[in-house]
Amino acid sequence: MGKRYEPVRLGEIRPDGWLRRQLELQAAGLTGQVEEVWPDLGPDSGWLGGDGEDWERGPYYLDGLVPLAHVLNDEKLLDRAEAWIEWMLASQRPDGQFGPETNDDWWPRMVALKVLTQHADATGDDRVPGFLARYFAYQLAHLPDRPLSSWGAHRATENVLAALWLHRRDPDPRWLRLADLLMEQNADWVGYLTGDLITGRAMVWNHLTHGPNVAMGLKVPAVRALRDGQDDAAGQAAKHYDDLRACLAALDRWHGQVHGMFSGDEWLGGREASAGIETCQVVEYLFTLEQSALAFGEGALGDLAEEAAFNQLAASCDPRMLAHQYHQQANQISATVAERDWTMSSDDANIFGLEPHFGCCLANLHQGWPKFAASLWMRVADGEGDRDGLAVFAYAPSTLRTRLRGADVTIEESTDYPFEDTVRFALTLSAPTRFDLRLRIPAWCEEPTLRLNGWDVALEPGEDGYAVVDRTWQTGDALELRLPMAIRRIRRERNAVGVRLGPLVMVVPVKESWRPLPEQRGLGEWEVLPLSSWNWGLHARGLGGLEHWPVERTPVPEAPFGASAAPVTIRGQAARVYAWHIAANSAAPPPDSPVAVNAPLMDVSLVPYGCARLRLAELPTVIPLGHDHD
Numbered sequence: 001m002g003k004r005y006e007p008v009r010l011g012e013i014r015p016d017g018w019l020r021r022q023l024e025l026q027a028a029g030l031t032g033q034v035e036e037v038w039p040d041l042g043p044d045s046g047w048l049g050g051d052g053e054d055w056e057r058g059p060y061y062l063d064g065l066v067p068l069a070h071v072l073n074d075e076k077l078l079d080r081a082e083a084w085i086e087w088m089l090a091s092q093r094p095d096g097q098f099g100p101e102t103n104d105d106w107w108p109r110m111v112a113l114k115v116l117t118q119h120a121d122a123t124g125d126d127r128v129p130g131f132l133a134r135y136f137a138y139q140l141a142h143l144p145d146r147p148l149s150s151w152g153a154h155r156a157t158e159n160v161l162a163a164l165w166l167h168r169r170d171p172d173p174r175w176l177r178l179a180d181l182l183m184e185q186n187a188d189w190v191g192y193l194t195g196d197l198i199t200g201r202a203m204v205w206n207h208l209t210h211g212p213n214v215a216m217g218l219k220v221p222a223v224r225a226l227r228d229g230q231d232d233a234a235g236q237a238a239k240h241y242d243d244l245r246a247c248l249a250a251l252d253r254w255h256g257q258v259h260g261m262f263s264g265d266e267w268l269g270g271r272e273a274s275a276g277i278e279t280c281q282v283v284e285y286l287f288t289l290e291q292s293a294l295a296f297g298e299g300a301l302g303d304l305a306e307e308a309a310f311n312q313l314a315a316s317c318d319p320r321m322l323a324h325q326y327h328q329q330a331n332q333i334s335a336t337v338a339e340r341d342w343t344m345s346s347d348d349a350n351i352f353g354l355e356p357h358f359g360c361c362l363a364n365l366h367q368g369w370p371k372f373a374a375s376l377w378m379r380v381a382d383g384e385g386d387r388d389g390l391a392v393f394a395y396a397p398s399t400l401r402t403r404l405r406g407a408d409v410t411i412e413e414s415t416d417y418p419f420e421d422t423v424r425f426a427l428t429l430s431a432p433t434r435f436d437l438r439l440r441i442p443a444w445c446e447e448p449t450l451r452l453n454g455w456d457v458a459l460e461p462g463e464d465g466y467a468v469v470d471r472t473w474q475t476g477d478a479l480e481l482r483l484p485m486a487i488r489r490i491r492r493e494r495n496a497v498g499v500r501l502g503p504l505v506m507v508v509p510v511k512e513s514w515r516p517l518p519e520q521r522g523l524g525e526w527e528v529l530p531l532s533s534w535n536w537g538l539h540a541r542g543l544g545g546l547e548h549w550p551v552e553r554t555p556v557p558e559a560p561f562g563a564s565a566a567p568v569t570i571r572g573q574a575a576r577v578y579a580w581h582i583a584a585n586s587a588a589p590p591p592d593s594p595v596a597v598n599a600p601l602m603d604v605s606l607v608p609y610g611c612a613r614l615r616l617a618e619l620p621t622v623i624p625l626g627h628d629h630d
Helices: 017-028 030-037 057-072 075-090 106-123 127-142 157-169 173-185 189-196 211-217 220-230 234-255 279-296 299-315 360-374
Strands: 005-007 013-015 276-278 327-329 377-380 389-392 398-404 407-414 422-429 433-440 449-452 455-457 466-473 478-482 487-491 497-501 504-509 512-516 526-530 536-538 551-553 568-576 595-597 602-608 622-624
Touching: 005 279, 013 017, 013 057, 013 360, 017 030, 017 057, 017 360, 030 057, 030 075, 030 360, 057 075, 057 106, 057 360, 075 106, 075 127, 106 127, 106 157, 127 157, 127 173, 157 173, 157 211, 157 220, 173 220, 189 211, 189 220, 189 234, 211 276, 211 279, 220 234, 220 279, 234 279, 276 279, 279 299, 279 360, 299 360, 299 433, 299 504, 299 602, 377 398, 389 398, 389 466, 449 466, 497 568, 504 568, 568 622
Parallel strands: 389 433, 595 622
Antiparallel strands: 005 377, 013 398, 276 327, 377 389, 398 407, 407 422, 422 478, 433 466, 449 455, 449 478, 487 497, 497 504, 504 602, 512 526, 536 568, 551 568, 568 602
16 A cells, blocks of 8 residues: 555646646636536526526536636636635525525535635635535534435535545544545445446446446545544555455456546446547546545556546547537547437537537536646655655646745656656755655556666665655756656457557547537537548557557647647558448447458558547457468
8 A cells, every 4th residue: 555645735736838738728718718608607607696507517617617727827717716616605504505595406515515625725715614614514414314315325425525624624523424424325336336337338327327426436445545544544545445446447347448447428338449438427537536546645546547637538628628528439430410329328429519418528527637737746744744755646747836844845847748758857945855755657667767866766666656766855956757658559359459658548540520510509519520541450560560660759739639740659550441330320349350451551650549539549450461460
């Protein structure tokens, strides 16, 4: 088991480089303009005192708007968030209840609690602890007779996180009693995922098979560990981490996709590459991994978070973040209004639009990138205070400014990771200070190297996936961490393959034609149609073998995840597989490999998954006639 971490204060990490540009695209795009183009988040919202939508959409939006405003220090967004927060704080009634009086559901208030704790962390607003205490007293009085139901009974962990937040500041035993009551009324996610998980596609509605619910339910082991830690019972943490690993393994066994996430085209959808993944599921899965890293301190959780952020999150919107998909597919050969074999979704679920299929993703997508940016670093708090430190959760260009052991500490992280393999750190301190710097060494990296002030340093990653550099740091110290990215082959059903390069899923792109929909809503709505063939098979022995195909890198463009100038490519060989057809407006499952083909070998470029809105991530392999094996 790794060490337990603590979050750095919201706003202490500022994104730089490509990550800042990505967040600025979000601020200029959907997040920055959604209030003007979507009535559910307009001035009539019930969460602004109006008579409009009064359930989850306002809190969902704020759960992303607040961290985005603070990581960018964007005054316009800060002003926007303030109006909602001030209404929320002023809405509390004498009995402690708050929010729209027209809707008393526990669930949307769980999201609102996350908004308020983030706001308080970033601003120090001393009204929030008292507000939460009054509401939690209300919950303790009413939950026994009006227990959690429906969505709230499957997502209670979000409420518990706020109760634990308050308990760390106000160690009143009532807040732990509330946490225990909420968990008693929550679904048994560990029992379901490890013992009763559906092994095929879910075809009947059940909260336990709903993709975003599953992504939130995965948080149960971490929340139990965090709750135990409040009672100094941290010895249970290893058991809880084993529970999380078992849940993830079961999901991967029955619903795992080639890119590393589990399917969920509304409901769990099996392992085929035509299954969808909902955008809400992506951002909730990321938040679960961030919270789990705080509880368990395991580097493997950062590995998973990078994969989800740099691949599925990046692909969920158009390159300029003006529109989003409700569902994305690993093998996505078109994004059109058409009937597909979803478990339960409408025909427009994978177009890029304002609110395809249903509006929850438009409200909820905003949290993905800013919470990821705010979690790049975590604090290591040793019980004795002599091994305090900082840990890397995920690598991306950024600057951390914090206080540690009485000193002001600034760490500038310069890199184009994940598009390059080198990360540079420059430190500035108000006084020489000893602390641990914990560098996450991804499981996929076999030969990492580290230089400190120009000198080679031995790297000895522990079982938790971290290499620890313990020294007295001073201004001018510089580290260069290199994480060589070897091409990796991912085996799939029917001997199909996927390709990875570091944390990036590499795909064969399909040339795209973006066709505007008539009567577009919002900032634009598009179908994406193919302008090139899609049914390729990889000649895995070509050019010396897939693992040795040449990798080319170029500067990261203004829009980091655009199709026109991918910052990293793999040059390989492929041939058309004419027997691989379309089924239900999606690519059929890849045929059994290797496939003997008459088609000529062609040079192909594989690009990052997030750069290709039409793509093949799971492909057959081919044997050109005249070759005896692939």
